[in-house]
Amino acid sequence: MVTVSTSNPEPRTYHHGDLRAALLAAGLRALETTGVSEISLRALAREVGVSATAVYRHFPDKRALLGAMALEGLARLGQMQKQAAIDAGDQAFAATGRAYVRFALANPSLFRLAFTHCAGRQDALPQSDLAASMLLKNAARATGGDEVAARRYALQAWALVHGLAMLMLDGQIPADEALIDQVIDGRTLWKKGA
Amino acid sequence: MVTVSTSNPEPRTYHHGDLRAALLAAGLRALETTGVSEISLRALAREVGVSATAVYRHFPDKRALLGAMALEGLARLGQMQKQAAIDAGDQAFAATGRAYVRFALANPSLFRLAFTHCAGRQDALPQSDLAASMLLKNAARATGGDEVAARRYALQAWALVHGLAMLMLDGQIPADEALIDQVIDGRTLWKKGA
DNA sequence: CCGATATGTTTACAGCATAAACATCTATGG
DNA sequence: CCATAGATGTTTATGCTGTAAACATATCGG
Numbered sequence: 001m002v003t004v005s006t007s008n009p010e011p012r013t014y015h016h017g018d019l020r021a022a023l024l025a026a027g028l029r030a031l032e033t034t035g036v037s038e039i040s041l042r043a044l045a046r047e048v049g050v051s052a053t054a055v056y057r058h059f060p061d062k063r064a065l066l067g068a069m070a071l072e073g074l075a076r077l078g079q080m081q082k083q084a085a086i087d088a089g090d091q092a093f094a095a096t097g098r099a100y101v102r103f104a105l106a107n108p109s110l111f112r113l114a115f116t117h118c119a120g121r122q123d124a125l126p127q128s129d130l131a132a133s134m135l136l137k138n139a140a141r142a143t144g145g146d147e148v149a150a151r152r153y154a155l156q157a158w159a160l161v162h163g164l165a166m167l168m169l170d171g172q173i174p175a176d177e178a179l180i181d182q183v184i185d186g187r188t189l190w191k192k193g194a
Numbered sequence: 195m196v197t198v199s200t201s202n203p204e205p206r207t208y209h210h211g212d213l214r215a216a217l218l219a220a221g222l223r224a225l226e227t228t229g230v231s232e233i234s235l236r237a238l239a240r241e242v243g244v245s246a247t248a249v250y251r252h253f254p255d256k257r258a259l260l261g262a263m264a265l266e267g268l269a270r271l272g273q274m275q276k277q278a279a280i281d282a283g284d285q286a287f288a289a290t291g292r293a294y295v296r297f298a299l300a301n302p303s304l305f306r307l308a309f310t311h312c313a314g315r316q317d318a319l320p321q322s323d324l325a326a327s328m329l330l331k332n333a334a335r336a337t338g339g340d341e342v343a344a345r346r347y348a349l350q351a352w353a354l355v356h357g358l359a360m361l362m363l364d365g366q367i368p369a370d371e372a373l374i375d376q377v378i379d380g381r382t383l384w385k386k387g388a
Numbered sequence: 389c390c391g392a393t394a395t396g397t398t399t400a401c402a403g404c405a406t407a408a409a410c411a412t413c414t415a416t417g418g
Numbered sequence: 419c420c421a422t423a424g425a426t427g428t429t430t431a432t433g434c435t436g437t438a439a440a441c442a443t444a445t446c447g448g
């Protein structure tokens with residue numbers, strides 16, 4: 001019941017088995033039902049069945065644990081986009097955008113955490129799995145190889161889907177599939193000067 | 195030195211003068227140098243020179259105070275956009291977008307708070323001052339009156355600047371004026387299918 | 389002028405992050 | 419095979435937090 005089931009190779013040595021992974025899993029599970037601000041180290045420790053301060057043997061402080069969770073969130077987002085691109089084939093660019101927003105709507109707290117706690121970090125996450133690279137790669141394909149144009153194109157696309165996701169998460173606009181299409185498929189933006 | 199100097203008409207009746215306004219001002223001032231998560235009711239009360247629980251005579255709980263601060267943030271953002279539109283003249287649409295991002299960069303915590311704590315509320319903020327309406331109005335002008343097109347255009351523009359602002363605030367991309375222009379002025383997006 | 393009401397205070401409590409000292413398990417080298 | 423060092427977990431303690439309850443006082447309406 002308290003099984004960990006994470007990717008770490010060591011099965012169950014030491015005292016707990018793999019407390020670090022268990023805490024991470026508990027944290028990610030908690031994020032499915034609450035906001036990041038109600039995440040409590042003590043509660044996670046309680047859930048995993050360990051004393052409150054055991055956490056500090058694996059993470060220097062709360063920020064560190066949240067950071068690890070954020071990294072996992074980023075990885076999952078990248079995975080979603082990659083899969084969406086594969087499934088979509090020729091419409092890959094739009095598909096990754098849609099996947100981006102869908103992931104945000106499906107994992108609101110994790111999505112927010114991922115971007116709040118992953119500023120300027122490059123630790124242990126393959127560059128190619130990042131949302132930005134994902135978009136850039138597809139943008140390059142769409143723009144036919146022009147480096148500068150591709151970069152701008154990717155940036156605009158990223159800002160667009162990120163903004164859409166955020167506005168929906170914050171309840172500023174309805175989190176509605178039709179609206180996503182309207183924004184991602186619409187061709188009107190910047191057709192002429194404004 | 196502890197003067198309040200807010201818009202409320204009553205100058206200094208009652209015990210404190212206008213504790214509510216003072217707390218709000220202290221909160222907004224605190225947001226200039228720290229994140230919303232380090233805002234503490236007790237600290238604000240201390241700064242204003244009042245007991246910790248006095249806050250509860252004016253706000254039912256912490257959320258309520260943060261909500262009031264958020265509303266003020268939204269109002270200031272709207273004001274910035276309005277001014278930018280006036281100053282820019284014909285380039286009004288792009289100018290409001292730029293003002294949006296600049297406001298976010300200048301007031302990161304307030305900007306974030308405004309959007310996090312203002313879900314589905316319409317209390318006491320003139321609709322016309324909201325960012326969304328601002329954009330919609332200018333979009334309508336730019337698209338020549340087509341209601342549906344204008345709405346989509348506005349939504350895309352909003353998502354774009356909001357996403358750009360967020361990505362910069364979160365350190366995902368450099369908060370750099372040239373990048374803002376690149377995203378707002380660039381005409382490449384959706385010129386052809388993708 | 390008096391009583392009601394708005395405002396502010398004192399006291400209290402539970403929960404939080406985290407530090408320090410202590411205990412125990414495991415792995416490794418003699 | 420065993421001692422010992424390091425990794426892991428626990429106990430205890432501190433000072434912060436939000437907020438509830440009871441109390442005090444200042445202001446205003448009658």
